[in-house]
Amino acid sequence: MAQGTAVFECAQLGKKYQGRAALKDVSLTQRQGKIYGLIGENGAGKTTLMKIIAGLAFPTGGTFALFGEAARLDAARQQCGFMIGSSGLNASMSAAENIELHGLIRGLKLTGPEVAELLGRVGLEDTKKKVRGYSLGMKQRLGIALAMIGYPAYLVLDEPVNGLDPLGIVEIRNMLRQLCGEKGMTILISSHNLPELFQTATDYILLHHGKVLEEISLPELEMKCKKYARVRTDEPERLLSALKSAFPEAEARQCPDGAIHIFNCGDRLTDLAGLFHQKRILIEEFALKQDTPEQYFLSRMRGENNVKPA
Numbered sequence: 001m002a003q004g005t006a007v008f009e010c011a012q013l014g015k016k017y018q019g020r021a022a023l024k025d026v027s028l029t030q031r032q033g034k035i036y037g038l039i040g041e042n043g044a045g046k047t048t049l050m051k052i053i054a055g056l057a058f059p060t061g062g063t064f065a066l067f068g069e070a071a072r073l074d075a076a077r078q079q080c081g082f083m084i085g086s087s088g089l090n091a092s093m094s095a096a097e098n099i100e101l102h103g104l105i106r107g108l109k110l111t112g113p114e115v116a117e118l119l120g121r122v123g124l125e126d127t128k129k130k131v132r133g134y135s136l137g138m139k140q141r142l143g144i145a146l147a148m149i150g151y152p153a154y155l156v157l158d159e160p161v162n163g164l165d166p167l168g169i170v171e172i173r174n175m176l177r178q179l180c181g182e183k184g185m186t187i188l189i190s191s192h193n194l195p196e197l198f199q200t201a202t203d204y205i206l207l208h209h210g211k212v213l214e215e216i217s218l219p220e221l222e223m224k225c226k227k228y229a230r231v232r233t234d235e236p237e238r239l240l241s242a243l244k245s246a247f248p249e250a251e252a253r254q255c256p257d258g259a260i261h262i263f264n265c266g267d268r269l270t271d272l273a274g275l276f277h278q279k280r281i282l283i284e285e286f287a288l289k290q291d292t293p294e295q296y297f298l299s300r301m302r303g304e305n306n307v308k309p310a
């Protein structure tokens with residue numbers, strides 16, 4: 001599959017449960033070879049979107065396609081691997097037996113070395129131990145291995161690092177990035193572990209109350225997380241006007257608490273302070289700040305807007 005080909009596309013996708021909207025007008029395109037981080041608060045609609053992709057829930061509005069196929073979705077799903085909710089582990093079987101069984105369900109008769117390779121990728125030993133004796137982290141690793149059977153072109157993982165210890169999280173992150181590079185897989189991951197997700201995903205989708213609030217690539221996110229000046233004044237219009245003439249490249253964002261965040265002013269903070277002094281604009285707060293990706297998404301969810309200097 002060519003780099004950049006659309007793996008998943010949806011338009012105005014909606015889902016209502018008993019009349020209550022879980023997804024509203026979601027339009028997205030996910031392209032081959034990228035790792036998408038799906039972010040959102042509890043109840044934002046992340047699992048619902050993944051379930052629709054997997055065929056475990058049905059949309060009540062809109063359209064979607066997998067690998068360009070909107071009609072024969074079952075066939076398209078043969079190229080996908082899913083870990084959503086309880087991953088269908090058989091507690092009375094070993095990890096290898098679980099993989100063999102799920103392989104057969106998917107029409108694949110896996111060889112011993114293929115099973116061992118999958119177990120190795122997720123850091124599980126090929127023991128006879130039954131899954132019922134596994135820790136949460138081991139079950140999680142096995143769930144990821146089951147989704148990876150046959151190395152699908154599109155891997156959808158709901159909270160894959162949930163229950164893993166810090167070392168396990170790093171191992172799974174490295175493994176997913178390796179798979180993406182080595183096999184050209186496209187991966188969709190939801191996670192509440194944002195610092196971890198920011199080290200894994202190449203692109204981010206922010207869901208909020210069932211809507212896509214933002215789609216952003218890692219370089220764009222890094223740009224958004226650059227340094228800014230936080231200024232508070234009771235003369236915001238005069239400040240924005242002075243800013244426009246002296247710093248046309250500056251971008252100002254008004255926060256709900258009344259403060260103005262000024263981006264693209266680089267290292268010219270002293271010039272900025274000098275400008276406000278010269279224009280006799282009373283400044284109550286003036287500080288140099290830098291958002292983390294987490295703070296950036298939180299501020300988006302709180303509804304902070306960009307305002308152009310007037």
Ligand SMILES: Nc1ncnc2c1ncn2[C@@H]1O[C@H](COP(=O)(O)OP(=O)(O)OP(=O)(O)O)[C@@H](O)[C@H]1O
Binds near residue numbers: 041044049
């Ligand atoms: N089977 C269902 N029946 C009724 N309502 C549901 C069902 N599944 C989800 N919902 C509702 O749909 C909304 C979105 O839920 P969803 O599980 O998709 O969110 P989420 O972003 O995955 O949340 P979390 O981070 O808590 O897993 C929530 O309000 C939830 O209560």
